[in-house]
Amino acid sequence: MPRSVNSVASRARRKKVLKLTRGYFGARKNVWTVAVNAFEKGMVYAFRDRRTKKRNFRALWIQRINAGVREHGLSYSEFIGKLNKKGVALNRKVLADLAMNHPKAFAEVVKTVNK
Numbered sequence: 001m002p003r004s005v006n007s008v009a010s011r012a013r014r015k016k017v018l019k020l021t022r023g024y025f026g027a028r029k030n031v032w033t034v035a036v037n038a039f040e041k042g043m044v045y046a047f048r049d050r051r052t053k054k055r056n057f058r059a060l061w062i063q064r065i066n067a068g069v070r071e072h073g074l075s076y077s078e079f080i081g082k083l084n085k086k087g088v089a090l091n092r093k094v095l096a097d098l099a100m101n102h103p104k105a106f107a108e109v110v111k112t113v114n115k
Helices: 007-020 032-070 076-086 092-101 103-114
Strands: none
Touching: 007 032, 032 076, 032 092, 032 103, 076 103, 092 103
């Protein structure tokens, strides 16, 4: 019985990966074994860094809120504690945006919390 090889599907699989590695440097874009390793490593980094990005943004928001609140004589932790006690339902992303781009609105939030 002759050997059966599905070269059409094999070639399609290779083309799919090589298309995704287009733009990589050197052999990483056109040598199959190197391209597969580069592509898989890239996917690992992408998976990991989608989570890291969330961490980094939360840290940035906290820094921005802290800077905005310090102008009004509070620390970040005091502000968040009072915010929760008052039941104000604004998340850190919105508070950071207010502190950066709308200082008057942020001052009103701080005034509300300080009452």
